[in-house]
Amino acid sequence: MNEIITSAISESTMDKLHILADSAKYDVACTSSGVDRKGQEGMLGNAKGCGICHSFGADGRCISLLKILMTNHCEYDCKYCINRKSNDIPRATFEPDELCQLVVEFYKRNYIEGLFLSSGVLKSPTYTMERMCEVLLMLRTKYRFNGYIHVKTIPGAGDDLLAVAGYLADRMSVNMELPTVESLKKLAPNKSFETILNPMSKIQSTISEHRLAIGKSSRMERAKGNRLLENSIFNQSRLEKKPDYYAGEEGLFIESNSIGEGIKLPTVSPRLILPGKEAVLSKADKLNRAFAPAGQSTQMIIGASDENDFNLIQTTQQLYQTYDLKRVFYSAYIPINEDSGLPSLDTPLPLLREHRLYQADFLMRYYGFRANELLSEEMPNFHTEIDPKCEWAIRHLEQFPVEVEKASYEILLRIPGIGPKSAMRIVNSRRYGHLSFESLKKMGVVLKRAHFFITCGGKQMYKTPIEQKYIFKQITSFEYKDNWKISHSNENYRQMNLFDDFGLSV
Amino acid sequence: MTVFSCADDFSAMMTCIYEAWSSRLGHDNVKLVREPIHQLELFTDYVHVEADSEKTESVVRSINQKISKGAYMWTFYASLSHEEDALDTIYRFLVLGFRYGACICQMLQNPVVMRMMELRRNVGNEAHLFVEFSRFTSINNGIYVSHIEPKNNCLISVANHFADRMISEYWIIMDDNRNLAAVHLPNEEFYIRNLTEDEATQLKMTEQFRDGFVAMWEEYFNTIAIKQRVNPVCQRNHFPEWMRKHAVEFLQSK
Ligand code: SF4
Numbered sequence: 001m002n003e004i005i006t007s008a009i010s011e012s013t014m015d016k017l018h019i020l021a022d023s024a025k026y027d028v029a030c031t032s033s034g035v036d037r038k039g040q041e042g043m044l045g046n047a048k049g050c051g052i053c054h055s056f057g058a059d060g061r062c063i064s065l066l067k068i069l070m071t072n073h074c075e076y077d078c079k080y081c082i083n084r085k086s087n088d089i090p091r092a093t094f095e096p097d098e099l100c101q102l103v104v105e106f107y108k109r110n111y112i113e114g115l116f117l118s119s120g121v122l123k124s125p126t127y128t129m130e131r132m133c134e135v136l137l138m139l140r141t142k143y144r145f146n147g148y149i150h151v152k153t154i155p156g157a158g159d160d161l162l163a164v165a166g167y168l169a170d171r172m173s174v175n176m177e178l179p180t181v182e183s184l185k186k187l188a189p190n191k192s193f194e195t196i197l198n199p200m201s202k203i204q205s206t207i208s209e210h211r212l213a214i215g216k217s218s219r220m221e222r223a224k225g226n227r228l229l230e231n232s233i234f235n236q237s238r239l240e241k242k243p244d245y246y247a248g249e250e251g252l253f254i255e256s257n258s259i260g261e262g263i264k265l266p267t268v269s270p271r272l273i274l275p276g277k278e279a280v281l282s283k284a285d286k287l288n289r290a291f292a293p294a295g296q297s298t299q300m301i302i303g304a305s306d307e308n309d310f311n312l313i314q315t316t317q318q319l320y321q322t323y324d325l326k327r328v329f330y331s332a333y334i335p336i337n338e339d340s341g342l343p344s345l346d347t348p349l350p351l352l353r354e355h356r357l358y359q360a361d362f363l364m365r366y367y368g369f370r371a372n373e374l375l376s377e378e379m380p381n382f383h384t385e386i387d388p389k390c391e392w393a394i395r396h397l398e399q400f401p402v403e404v405e406k407a408s409y410e411i412l413l414r415i416p417g418i419g420p421k422s423a424m425r426i427v428n429s430r431r432y433g434h435l436s437f438e439s440l441k442k443m444g445v446v447l448k449r450a451h452f453f454i455t456c457g458g459k460q461m462y463k464t465p466i467e468q469k470y471i472f473k474q475i476t477s478f479e480y481k482d483n484w485k486i487s488h489s490n491e492n493y494r495q496m497n498l499f500d501d502f503g504l505s506v
Numbered sequence: 507m508t509v510f511s512c513a514d515d516f517s518a519m520m521t522c523i524y525e526a527w528s529s530r531l532g533h534d535n536v537k538l539v540r541e542p543i544h545q546l547e548l549f550t551d552y553v554h555v556e557a558d559s560e561k562t563e564s565v566v567r568s569i570n571q572k573i574s575k576g577a578y579m580w581t582f583y584a585s586l587s588h589e590e591d592a593l594d595t596i597y598r599f600l601v602l603g604f605r606y607g608a609c610i611c612q613m614l615q616n617p618v619v620m621r622m623m624e625l626r627r628n629v630g631n632e633a634h635l636f637v638e639f640s641r642f643t644s645i646n647n648g649i650y651v652s653h654i655e656p657k658n659n660c661l662i663s664v665a666n667h668f669a670d671r672m673i674s675e676y677w678i679i680m681d682d683n684r685n686l687a688a689v690h691l692p693n694e695e696f697y698i699r700n701l702t703e704d705e706a707t708q709l710k711m712t713e714q715f716r717d718g719f720v721a722m723w724e725e726y727f728n729t730i731a732i733k734q735r736v737n738p739v740c741q742r743n744h745f746p747e748w749m750r751k752h753a754v755e756f757l758q759s760k
Contacts, residue, residue: 428612431612443614
């Protein structure tokens, strides 16, 4: 790092930072996970597969990346968005050097793990994406940045720019925002399913081609435990069959998996696509990078349109299966714009609903559950009082109690209060001796929940009936407090603070 | 009962294990502790052990060869623990390890193994917290200094992470309570150094240094939270109060 880099930070940088972070904050993804990369001499940074958080904001969300827009000018007018053309708000645009220096200096102080770059549509999608690629290229070459980069693609930008972005970034995302054609038409009139699913599909094909070329499997790595789960949504033999459940689901993007399928992005060198940038590349054109090694993700807004939870988790499952997404994020809709097509401004945030969807997402990614086991046409929404896993267990009491000394990993994972780690510990340790409730507890089993559903060495912990109403009542009695906290956490935080500060318990 | 005691460093602990073992007093008749010893007991013999590199090596080799690499990692991490019983637990764990072999790390229903897992997990978890939440101040245009106050002696583990992350930078991470510093020069391996009082006092002052990027980070931190979702309980669960002492974004005057 010997070359002298002149400071591009000016007095207006602070204002830009404020405006462009403020407009970026509604995007939920801030993870830096999915890729392991060692540091390199002469470069700055590395990447850890597990991801690293660096702080937690006042809203309790993790801050891992500098999540920022390149510009909040926008030609589009998506109803739900703060940056839409029709809003009268302060606007700003970063200079590439300015933004790069912020990233690098923040990174060295251990404030962040990298950059999450997104943008409003400036002039045209292609022009915008070009500018974004310029920032990324500069960051990787002039600033020798080897940390994490997540780039949000702009729907409608050309394929070659998508390709360039993929070579420079670790993760790419194309936001669905709305899970059905209908609500997309209504709320994001300048976008279409095609401009969302098309790039998603091309990115997926390109990622898998690159993975194969370096001797990996074509699909992204998933939590190890999934290999032991016959039922997992990631199970290869099931993936080959066409998904079975969405015939007749009107509005869901049924036919869409044919869009752009198998078409790869062009092979390009960033140098060709960004002419005039040779100077930047002269010294360090070692851009021999994997294509989006941390995969792609998307986000959906919850509660701005009428979809039910069943629609949402089916869509989620399909996104994992068809587009091999690494993550699907949900964001509780925050009413910021007045619009006839949107919920009114005083609508409470659906925080508990968002929480339930994330629970379901985990059950699908780590526990071998499938969307249609959790919900159905007849029961299209999650229960407010009880989490999806307990709910499933109570509906399937005929499968309980389970003897923990004998049950398979797959079955253990279905028991409320047992997670992938504790299930693995049970399976590994029981080969060498008997288990007890005491040792289960130490292994991380939440007995408060699990004890209704298990026996250990043939005995229940307490002699409780295995009966729906009884268990439901018991579990909801202690879950009530948690659920209440989740849905009211934002409104009543002052009170809760008081309780906490004075050591009172509610 | 004979108590073998030693200084709180890895080599001393391994030597202590060596001595206790080869004393042939019987595992049940020995106890291992790190100094200072807080409460002396009646009818007990005390033996102080000094670090010895050959004995350390022999213990390390035996663990790796006769038990497993994993068991050695557990031993190393547990030795960084601040818990009173860490050294004695390591000893009991190794006794079992030499009896059962590589599978010892899975025998979690055994209370000694379980305790051992807790010890190394606590150390690992704490080191991870500092990887996430430590902050560097830039002094002299390009030397980055960080201060941490871990409960466990996890400086090495934290420094290891930054050695890869900031491989070509100058940086120092100081453990303010133990007066230890990990010092890193560009493209070299870092080393751990015991600081003199003077050095320690000087280094502690670096934290008062602020530059424009600190203010910008505070601005970013304040802006990125969604006010409709403010949730201090959740924030506190993730970023505990005691960790905030060196995190600039929490030190702003409100
Ligand atoms: S394209 Fe739509 S969602 Fe994106 S910034 Fe513009 S208005 Fe907002």
